[in-house]
Amino acid sequence: MTRPLLSRRTFLQLTGDAARGSLVVLSLPVLFSVAEQAKAAQFAASQKAAAGFKTLGAAEATELAAIAARIIPTDDTPGATEAGAIYFIDHVLGSSRSEVLGPVREGLGALQAKAAAAHDGSLFSALRAEQQDGLLRDIEQTPFFVTMRYLTICGTFSLPEYGGNREGVGHQLSGMGHQHAWTAPYGYYDADYAEKGE
């Protein structure tokens, strides 16, 4: 029996506005007969996390969060995941950026098709980091990736009231710090200037 590989075309058909939540939540586990136990567990976990999402379905949020996690990765310092960028993305895709919700879903569908084709039907989120990076490098010039980069960065550095930048992760990453106001000296060169009395 041949494995029912999901074509790009099929994915695109699934990505209309009416497909909210269905793109990955419902269709993928059914269509991807190769879904393994580990992925099923991950799926369940993402369903649970979905309680906090207003616009995105649980599993598509998991996939988008996985992309965000490669754009600003977690390494020796926190990244988009700890910043909760996905919650910002969820918020703006349902409000000020609702016009890109459809295209984001289409782009995710296309990425999933590539992921599945290249990695034995696997979900993007289930791949290893280097496999994910390889897939993203292939699409880094596409409107989908450019949009995801935009949303991830905005979600990491915007005010927490929009859903992201939790625990001031963005302020930490930029080196700005958490202070609301400053006094001189501000940097190395003006401290030096003051010391030398120029």
Added chain:
Amino acid sequence: MASASYSTREAVDFVVIGSGSAGGIMAKELSMAGFSVVLLEQGPHLKGADFKHDEWSIEQNEGMAWGRRQGHPQTFRQFENEKAVVVDSDVLEYAHNVGGSSVHFSGNFWRLRPLDFMEHSLLGPISGTNFADWPISYEELEPYYTKVDWEIGVSGLAGPWDPPRSRDYPCPPMPVKSPGVLLERAGRKLGYQAYPAPLAILSKPFNGRPPCIHCGFCNAYGCEVSAKSSTLVTMIPLALASGNCELRTLCTVSRINTDEQGRANEVVYWDADGTEQAQRARAVVLSANGAESARLLLLSESTKFPDGLGNSSGVVGKNLMFNGITRVFGLFPEPVNAFKSVAATRVIHDFYSIDPKLGFYGGGGIDDRATHRGLPMTTALNNPLFSGSSWGSDFKRRLERNFTHACSFNGHTTSLPLSSNNVTLDPEVRDKFGRPALRTTYMDHPDDLQTMKFFAQRTVELMDAAGAIEKTIKYPENGQQNGSHLLGTCRMGNDPQNSVVDKYHRSHDVPNLYMVDGGSMVTSGRGQPTMTIMALAFRAADHIIRNHGSSLH
């Protein structure tokens, strides 16, 4: 005294349209002189607590500037034979709120210099342009520059670098930032004089307002502590306290009507509920900015004024000037932390006028800035400044270095007045009120582009002299496609054939209509027009009060 309240059906002495740099001053001066004033503002009356460090709103959603997302699309084209198209970001950027763009501007507060008013006489005509002398001199405007210094609140250091001034600055200069030190030291190596930037931001308590807290969310943002000397915190409170000024916010003017004698007698607007209102007036002051004032005049066409109100010359909307801007970003070995405090702390004006022997007209100033206004989201979006991947671990590592270790030296330069650079009514696109959208046609004059290139070269030399280890040049060699300095569209002049208002800002065509804003400027200056717009407003108000006021009653 309580703020005034007037009936729309009884004529007030003045309706002032727009509460920004000029309108706020006009309303304050006229109301405190005893005239009844209705001040119409299309935006809200924001207070300190409304001003947050909200980069997502301000930078990405036109939180104060409005635009397409708020139902105010604008269209753009470079040449008049092209079809203008709606663009994603604002072409003409200005704040929609009480205090106008004086609330969100950088506070950079250069005066013009004596030569700015008479360059045509000094240099001769420039073919294909409307280059002209002003009908007033620096000496005539100087007392009003000083009035701005002391009534609005300016920080700076008087010195040989200043144009002549009759009184010292009220506040000492702001503390120098690292980018300012780098510019000053580089300038010293190359033989240029960097001096403390004059800023409409308080360095010490003044006129009941506190000093700057150096938070860094300054240029494009409103000041939460009222240290930035906007008309919102300086003039508007005085106008309201006069008991003669009624401020009506969220009111968008649709047209100015005239009577049978051709005098302005009524201002029609949509109020906050969207209901059409008409305020009777004995005189009208139009201070809606260099784009909106022109649009409103064009919208106020009638049988008597078929080409737009006050437009017998045909130059309303023309001669739009943005000022040129060039940026050179540099990366330094030690932290500069340009994200703290004000936009600029040092200025070099050694190239105020470029030697005409180089073969083109122009001049300007250079100041120290942050890259991307020193804001983390905008910096990250534009990263890498210098090289490398735009995402991933490597990107993340370089972000902090570039955010804290980079700064910009900016060139601010002249724009020539051209008939082909203008604002007009878009024939197809409309705003949420159904008014034709602002259509901008703009292509920098070849001399303006040469001037920008000249400044890019000088700033690169300065970056090198400052010890930058990497650098990037941003200069609009194919022409600028947006501007926040909206100048020249209702230019002042003695000749009604080629100017819109006289030397006191009175319409050549309509004797009780005044246009006072950036549109009044005859030439562009060198890049920081707000100080001049405010001085012009104080001068216009002074003249109206002394010479025309009595005829109103």
